[in-house]
Amino acid sequence: MASVVKAFQPSGILDGINGNQLRREIISAVETGVDLVLLDLQDVTFMNSAGIGTLLAALRAVRTKGSNIFICSINEQVKMLFNMTKMERIFNIYSSRDEFNSKILSPDRQLLENH
Amino acid sequence: MDANELRKRYAAGERDFSKVNLAGGNLSGITLAGTNFSGANLAGTNLSGADLFGVNLSEANLAGANLTGAKAMVALLIGTDLMGTNLSESDLSGASLTEANLTGANLSMANLTGANLSMATLIGANLHSANVSGLALLLAADLSGTDLTKTNLNGANLAGATVSEANLTGANLREANLTGVVEPRPTVDTQSQMLSDNCLASTKNLFSCLKLQSTPKQLLILWVGAGAMTQLLKENAICDWIFCGASRFAS
Numbered sequence: 001m002a003s004v005v006k007a008f009q010p011s012g013i014l015d016g017i018n019g020n021q022l023r024r025e026i027i028s029a030v031e032t033g034v035d036l037v038l039l040d041l042q043d044v045t046f047m048n049s050a051g052i053g054t055l056l057a058a059l060r061a062v063r064t065k066g067s068n069i070f071i072c073s074i075n076e077q078v079k080m081l082f083n084m085t086k087m088e089r090i091f092n093i094y095s096s097r098d099e100f101n102s103k104i105l106s107p108d109r110q111l112l113e114n115h
Numbered sequence: 116m117d118a119n120e121l122r123k124r125y126a127a128g129e130r131d132f133s134k135v136n137l138a139g140g141n142l143s144g145i146t147l148a149g150t151n152f153s154g155a156n157l158a159g160t161n162l163s164g165a166d167l168f169g170v171n172l173s174e175a176n177l178a179g180a181n182l183t184g185a186k187a188m189v190a191l192l193i194g195t196d197l198m199g200t201n202l203s204e205s206d207l208s209g210a211s212l213t214e215a216n217l218t219g220a221n222l223s224m225a226n227l228t229g230a231n232l233s234m235a236t237l238i239g240a241n242l243h244s245a246n247v248s249g250l251a252l253l254l255a256a257d258l259s260g261t262d263l264t265k266t267n268l269n270g271a272n273l274a275g276a277t278v279s280e281a282n283l284t285g286a287n288l289r290e291a292n293l294t295g296v297v298e299p300r301p302t303v304d305t306q307s308q309m310l311s312d313n314c315l316a317s318t319k320n321l322f323s324c325l326k327l328q329s330t331p332k333q334l335l336i337l338w339v340g341a342g343a344m345t346q347l348l349k350e351n352a353i354c355d356w357i358f359c360g361a362s363r364f365a366s
Contacts, residue, residue, distance in 0.1 A: 016274060019275075049252075049254065049272050049274050049292065050274040050275070050292070051274075052254060052274070052275075053254045053255055053272075053273075053274025053275025053276070054274070054275050055275070056233065056234055056254050056255030056275050057255045057275035057276075057277070059234075059255070060234065060255055060257070085231070085233060085252055085254060086211060086213055086231055086233065087213070087233060087234075087254065090213070090214065090234060
């Protein structure tokens with residue numbers, strides 16, 4: 001069966017409140033049959049530790065359902081935050097949407113929609 | 116390999132012991148500072164009082180091991196299996212325990228100052244009187260049913276952590292950043308009323324602990340149902356509520 005990849009593209013500041021909203025959206029997508037989640041962070045200008053905490057909480061929930069979260073297009077500040085919290089190894093991070101598409105997407109793995 | 120051979124090889128300058136099998140051995144009081152034990156099998160091993168300064172124990176199996184009073188400052192325990200491990204009175208200050216499995220582990224009176232426990236599983240772990248202060252990170256850590264009685268979480272960052280059923284009696288949460296702390300089953304919006312009530316009960320419990328301390332200087336935000344948050348703000352005269360303050364790591 002073809003697997004479904006769904007992309008989320010939050011924008012602006014990713015803090016505890018926005019992050020929790022995103023976390024709920026991701027979990028509900030996975031509960032309704034999405035196999036893989038792509039988190040495109042190109043429009044995220046700033047993330048705080050609460051933001052990363054909610055993303056990790058989402059990852060934990062998604063993994064228990066046998067799914068996974070991929071991240072692409074993070075800026076320098078977000079990269080630094082991932083590095084400082086030693087969380088860069090936990091997520092699969094791609095430099096751009098194109099890199100993700102070429103490495104992960106295939107005829108069997110279609111991108112559902114942009115969010 | 117047994118304890119004697121290990122001591123000999125360490126004395127001869129050998130430091131790489133990755134993937135060795137010393138399960139059930141007695142290594143009490145041994146000095147192994149700066150060694151690499153990644154992927155090693157140390158299940159049930161007695162390492163009480165051992166000098167494990169900076170040791171790499173990532174992906175090792177330490178389930179049921181005895182590390183009472185071990186000195187494991189800045190050790191690497193990434194993804195390590197520490198199920199039911201006795202780490203009471205151990206010094207894990209500055210250690211990396213990301214994604215470690217500490218289910219049922221005994222960390223009472225342990226020193227976890229500045230340790231990184233992000234994504235670690237601490238279900239049913241005992242952190243009675245443990246020191247998890249400094250800049251300790253517990254991002255998205257699972258603290259379900261964890262005993263946090265008298266635990267010092269001063270300055271710890273618990274964003275995204277799960278704290279359902281945790282016992283926080285007497286815990287010191289001064290300046291702790293609890294932003295986005297996940298309360299029991301918060302994902303089902305259709306049950307928000309029921310959820311709010313659950314959250315309210317456990318959050319009230321948390322505040323009754325907080326009130327024992329002086330007014331928190333930094334801001335605390337709990338992710339609770341909207342109803343619970345409104346209710347809390349109505350009921351509590353707690354000052355210094357600042358929404359979404361950037362953390363010390365991001366600001």
